[in-house]
Amino acid sequence: MTYSEVITTRILSLCAVRNITVNKLATLSGMKQSTLDNIIRGNTKSPGLRTLHRISQGFGITLSELLNFPEINETLFEDE
Numbered sequence: 001m002t003y004s005e006v007i008t009t010r011i012l013s014l015c016a017v018r019n020i021t022v023n024k025l026a027t028l029s030g031m032k033q034s035t036l037d038n039i040i041r042g043n044t045k046s047p048g049l050r051t052l053h054r055i056s057q058g059f060g061i062t063l064s065e066l067l068n069f070p071e072i073n074e075t076l077f078e079d080e
Contacts, residue, residue: 002045003045004042004044004045004047005042006072007039007052007072008039008040008042009071010069010071010072011025011036011055014066018059022036022037022040025058025059026058028057028059029054029055030054030057030058031058035051036055049063052066052067
């Protein structure tokens with residue numbers, strides 16, 4: 001599994017739990033929908049810290065909470 005796949009899985013999971021769309025998350029995060037779409041589609045392989053911080057703010061959680069989940073802590077990442 002790649003880093004971008006793990007991040008995509010986390011974002012989609014949090015959207016499902018909060019019952020919001022990726023478009024709504026983009027609005028809540030103050031970012032363009034295309035930026036988030038590129039992350040979800042895997043076009044952006046390694047989203048920057050600032051982008052991840054904005055996404056976490058959109059979810060109403062800290063960056064640490066966004067990045068602290070079993071898949072990211074237990075995955076041995078393949079080279080992208």
